[in-house]
Amino acid sequence: MTSPYPPRRRSGSDYSRTPGRVPPSPGYASSELSTSTISERQNPVVAAARSFTGMFAACFAPPESDNSRSLGDSEEFKSSSTASNGSRAGSRAGSQRGRNSNGGMNISSYNIVQRKEPGIVKFTMEEIFQVTRNFSPSFKIGQGGFGAVYKAKLLDGTVVAVKRAKKSLYEKHLGVEFQSEIQTLSKVEHLNLVKLYGYLDQGDERIIVVEYVPNGTLREHLDCIHGSVLDLAARLDVAIDVAHAITYLHMYIDHPIIHRDIKSSNILLTENFRAKVADFGFARQAADSDSGMTHVSTQVKGTAGYLDPEYLKTYQLTEKSDVYSFGVLLVELVTGRRPIEPKFELKERITAKWAMKRFMEDDAISVLDPRLDQTAANTLALHKILELALQCLAPRRQNRPSMKRCAEILWSIRKDFREQLSASNFRSFSTSSQRSSSLRE
Ligand SMILES: Nc1ncnc2c1ncn2[C@@H]1O[C@H](COP(=O)(O)OP(=O)(O)OP(=O)(O)O)[C@@H](O)[C@H]1O
Numbered sequence: 001m002t003s004p005y006p007p008r009r010r011s012g013s014d015y016s017r018t019p020g021r022v023p024p025s026p027g028y029a030s031s032e033l034s035t036s037t038i039s040e041r042q043n044p045v046v047a048a049a050r051s052f053t054g055m056f057a058a059c060f061a062p063p064e065s066d067n068s069r070s071l072g073d074s075e076e077f078k079s080s081s082t083a084s085n086g087s088r089a090g091s092r093a094g095s096q097r098g099r100n101s102n103g104g105m106n107i108s109s110y111n112i113v114q115r116k117e118p119g120i121v122k123f124t125m126e127e128i129f130q131v132t133r134n135f136s137p138s139f140k141i142g143q144g145g146f147g148a149v150y151k152a153k154l155l156d157g158t159v160v161a162v163k164r165a166k167k168s169l170y171e172k173h174l175g176v177e178f179q180s181e182i183q184t185l186s187k188v189e190h191l192n193l194v195k196l197y198g199y200l201d202q203g204d205e206r207i208i209v210v211e212y213v214p215n216g217t218l219r220e221h222l223d224c225i226h227g228s229v230l231d232l233a234a235r236l237d238v239a240i241d242v243a244h245a246i247t248y249l250h251m252y253i254d255h256p257i258i259h260r261d262i263k264s265s266n267i268l269l270t271e272n273f274r275a276k277v278a279d280f281g282f283a284r285q286a287a288d289s290d291s292g293m294t295h296v297s298t299q300v301k302g303t304a305g306y307l308d309p310e311y312l313k314t315y316q317l318t319e320k321s322d323v324y325s326f327g328v329l330l331v332e333l334v335t336g337r338r339p340i341e342p343k344f345e346l347k348e349r350i351t352a353k354w355a356m357k358r359f360m361e362d363d364a365i366s367v368l369d370p371r372l373d374q375t376a377a378n379t380l381a382l383h384k385i386l387e388l389a390l391q392c393l394a395p396r397r398q399n400r401p402s403m404k405r406c407a408e409i410l411w412s413i414r415k416d417f418r419e420q421l422s423a424s425n426f427r428s429f430s431t432s433s434q435r436s437s438s439l440r441e
Contacts, residue, residue, distance in 0.1 A: 120186045121198030121209070128200055128207055132162055146281065151212055160197055161213075165206035178206050184257060185280050192245035194268060194278040213268035213276050222264060222336050222369075229371045232378050233421075234273050235333045236414050239385070241275035242267060243407035246326065249283075250319045250403050256286040258296075258317055262325035263306050263339075264332050286319055294318065305339030305350075310397050320397035326406060327392025331355045334385050336369030352393055359386040377420035384413045 131152035132139050142149040147166040153159050165178075178201055185196040200207040215221075218238060221230045230238075242262070249257040260282035268276045282301045287293035295316040300307065308324035311317055328339050328351075337351045348354045355367040365374060368382050388409050394400045401409070 120182065120196060123198050123200045123207065123209060125200065125202060125205060128162060128164075128209075131160075135164065152209075154197075158197070159212040159214075160209050161211070163208045163210065167204055181280055181283065182208070184283050184285070187255075188249065188253060188257070188280075190245055190248045192241045192274070192276055193248070194276045210278070211276070213270055213278070215269040215271050215273065217265045218267040218269060218275065218333075219264040219338075221269060222332065224371065230273070232334075232372055232381055233414075233417065236381065236385075236410065236417060237273065238267065238269070238275040239330060239333055240407060240410045240414065242277055242326065242329065243403055243410055245275075245277040246322050247403040247407050250286065250322070255288075256319065258284050258286050258319055259322050259325075260284055260302050260317070261306075262322055262329060263303050264329060267329075284317060286317075308397070309395055318397055319403065320400045323392050323400045323403055323406065324397075326403065327389045327400075328352050330385055330389040330392065331367075334369060334382050334389075335367050336371060352389070355386065356390055356393065359383075359390065376424055377417050380420055381413055381417045384409075384416070388413070 129135070131154060132150045135148070135150060139150045139152060140148055141151045141161070144163075147164045150162040150164070151159065152162050182196070182199050182201070189195065194213060195211040196208065197211065198209040200209075216226055220226060246259060246262065249259055257280075259277065259280065261279055262277070266277060266279040268278050270276065284296065284298060287296045295318045297315050298317050300312055300315060302308075302311075302321075302325070306325040306328045308321035311321045311324075331337075331352045332339060335351055335355055339351050341349055341351060347357075358364060358367050364383050364386050365379060367386075368374060368378065372378055388401075388406060391399070391401050392406065
């Protein structure tokens with residue numbers, strides 16, 4: 001099949017290997033972990049660091065309440081939300097620093113709170129207060145490990161999410177990490193990545209202003225908290241969007257990035273159910289393969305249930321750690337379960353381990369999300385997705401496919417899925433027309 005990607009920028013053999021079938025990991029890494037992050041368990045300072053570098057990441061944070069979302073979705077935002085979603089380039093007014101003589105805000109100073117492209121806006125506290133109406137609780141749309149999230153509208157109509165770090169987590173030395181995260185984010189731009197608009201790093205305030213993505217997180221949709229079931233076609237599209245985003249990070253930027261916190265609560269959905277990967281708090285520049293490096297050695301960060309066992313053991317980080325997390329995400333997509341389900345009996349507690357075991361025993365259908373129909377198309381796709389997940393979850397990183405390969409495999413799964421769907425539709429159409437013609441006779 002033709003690759004959807006341009007030629008890669010980097011050299012190195014890591015990506016070219018064709019994946020082979022491998023037995024599931026005996027440990028699945030996270031089975032003994034609580035739902036806290038590894039870094040938090042290891043070191044309380046790192047726990048604080050996580051909250052800065054892991055801007056959006058808290059493990060298994062309960063979904064935000066309907067209450068907070070409906071408040072954030074107040075009338076004020078409705079028209080502009082659509083505008084911003086529909087045309088990202090719709091309003092590109094420049095940033096003007098308007099201020100009255102005594103340094104306060106005046107009417108025209110609203111102009112300062114505009115998005116400036118290209119480049120990242122360095123916001124002032126006054127600007128942030130202005131767009132969030134002094135962090136009004138009615139603008140609050142969520143709460144994560146990093147802090148509170150507010151929905152706000154810039155003067156040019158751009159609707160943004162304003163993420164304010166918890167003050168209790170502030171430590172001076174973390175300013176460096178915050179800045180390096182901003183630097184990382186400012187270098188990436190992809191349809192399937194949440195875009196950074198600006199930030200504030202002043203005194204004890206750390207604030208990040210990013211693209212607002214209106215349709216909740218993937219986890220919320222798998223939990224059906226928005227009222228409807230995400231069908232398998234939509235789940236496949238999400239998997240492909242995420243694979244594209246990570247492939248871009250791994251292969252198509254000058255200094256490849258490892259995301260390190262791929263999980264369903266970090267995947268936001270648009271109104272059209274396009275997925276956007278958020279939260280670069282743990283992102284790390286990958287080893288430079290051109291200079292012969294195969295990995296970076298670093299403290300383990302990430303979320304329990306999604307962590308690569310080899311990285312956990314060796315502290316060696318490579319792009320394949322994201323591939324492992326992506327494997328966990330694939331299992332989550334087809335089962336609907338969270339990676340760790342503490343309330344289930346022991347053998348079902350680690351979802352990936354349970355699902356892979358069932359798959360190896362030729363009983364894949366028993367892990368299909370009960371909210372999905374057991375149609376021929378769903379069953380076929382389920383098998384193929386689990387097969388790919390098995391490869392991604394290989395205990396040794398060299399046996400895992402590259403993200404680019406994952407995307408290609410998913411493309412072919414989606415193609416077969418669609419063909420199967422239209423074949424079934426055709427079959428049921430011919431059966432029903434045969435039935436009605438025999439009734440007429
Ligand atoms: N860019 C965004 N657009 C729209 N809503 C967002 C955006 N970012 C965050 N949110 C909302 O705010 C909530 C909290 O986000 P945040 O990223 O801080 O935490 P989280 O991902 O839920 O948990 P954690 O950061 O601890 O992993 C999210 O669940 C989501 O509903």
